[in-house]
Amino acid sequence: MNYEQYLNRRIASVPPSGIRRFFDLASSRKDAISLGVGEPDFKTPYLIRDAAINSLVDGETQYTANRGLPELRQEIALYLNGRYGLSYDWSTQILVTIGASEAIDIALRALVENGDEVLVPDPSYVSYAPGVTFAGGTPVPVTTFQKDDFRLTAESLERAVTPRSKLLILPYPNNPTGAIMEKQDLEKIARVVEKHDLLVISDEIYSELIYDGHTHVSFASLEGMYPRTITINGFSKAFAMTGWRVGYACGAEEIISVMNKIHQYAIMCAPRQGQVAALAALRTGRENGYESILAMRDSYDRRRRLMVSAFREMGLDCFDPFGAFYVFPSVSRTGLSSEEFCSQLLQEKDVAAVPGTAFGPSGEGHIRCCYATAIDKINIALERMADFVQHHL
Amino acid sequence: MTKLETSLLDLLREDCRLPLEKLAVMTGASVEEVAEAIDSMEKRHIILRYSPMINWDLTDRERVEAMIEVRVTPQRDMGFDAVARRIYRFDEVKSVYLMSGSYDLLVLVEAHTLKELATFVASKLSPLEMVTGTATSFVLKRYKEEGVVFENEETDRRLVISP
8 A cells, every 4th residue: 555645745754863773773782882862870769759659559540630730730830930930820821741842842833833934953852843844834943053062142043033933942951962051142042032023942851950050041031031932841851750751831821721722632631640750859859959950960960071071082072061961072073974973983882872963964073972871881981982083083 | 078078979989999080070170189188088087998899699708697786774974885885896796886766786797607696696795794685687688788789780771872
């Protein structure tokens, strides 16, 4: 049977994820050390797991409210207010989703119409551009550069804006680069957003993983940006809860209620145990000063420094990534493309990293290395990479 | 305690063989500062020694461990400290803790054989004049100590590559 004629052309036209091919390649090498993961190496703190276990023991197996457990939404409101100075009404402005991924998807579907352009910093997380296409819009990459520490600049943004631009995705701290945006960087972006009457999806999933004295600034906390911003966050990165799939979106009541329309028909609600666990994460965090986040952050920071310093010693250009858990060194000195570098490194040295091009064309010349891995493994991987790089310089 | 000292303790507790250079990179301090901080913590008896965590069950050494709950009469002026001192001087004694609850001291004892351990309790510990009673429990298996799980190695369940 020829399925071509049945398949949705818009969706079929989106190329498969660049990560996928590499995943197959890396999976075939059993002894490879992987710096290619995109999640914490910690397990969810046991207190949080315990809350979900108890909820199962107590037979809490039903749907929750579409928008999420009221107690959880109340805690999210408290958390965002306490950590980032944002005020959202829990009953009308917060929607609990299946990971930040669902939040991004339904935000795009709620806002984007055929022909709308969505500005996406490049390189960025793999799902934004396809999400825009799925929603009927056109993703417009806005290149970021190593010379700017991969921050989005007002000039690049201004150059990419057209009369059809509707929305900007602002993914900082950034995956794959580890870049952050400081308050003054965001303020310049805010001016462009205001001038061109854009809305912003601010994906702040890595907001808790920020190092070396820097602090996270929520885009919605900037003057004039609150009504224009959908703030997206979740539990995966801060609380090492990737597999639970719980995130949330916050914003204007009018937007959240349209997002909820998609959510309630497509999803019904985020899984209850995930929500119960998330509630425990926020409650205990509020009570103990987020000690589990702080401990994990300290541990990431040490490994971050180790990795950055090792790449520089190898002679690779590596800017200081102050967020997330990725280092994004330039491998162009080796004369290899990102893809070639990663494939050969895997085949010759059994170390897996992700080619920068998996995150957009401007990732060319870079590789993404995740430092959420045990120190001894990082050290071995770095030694092997140093050998590899020396051979190619 | 400085922030550097706290970070160093976290790192050394996991792996005390990390070279000074790596410790310096990871804490953002200079090699000299790291060396100085470690030296100072050694002098202040914060760091007492650098020893590996050993799973003796996998070695061929004969070894018996017991936890002994000890009830004692505290000494005038010295409280429990004098009693504890009398007890911890025995080589067989690995750890001694003063406890709240139904007994006073928890004594961890290690010996080569059951007989040796029994002799220690019967002829050394119990006869001490301030000891009024003991209850000995043998360790059958160690599951976790100092945050390290002794059972089969936990595997990394993460996907090798993920976005």
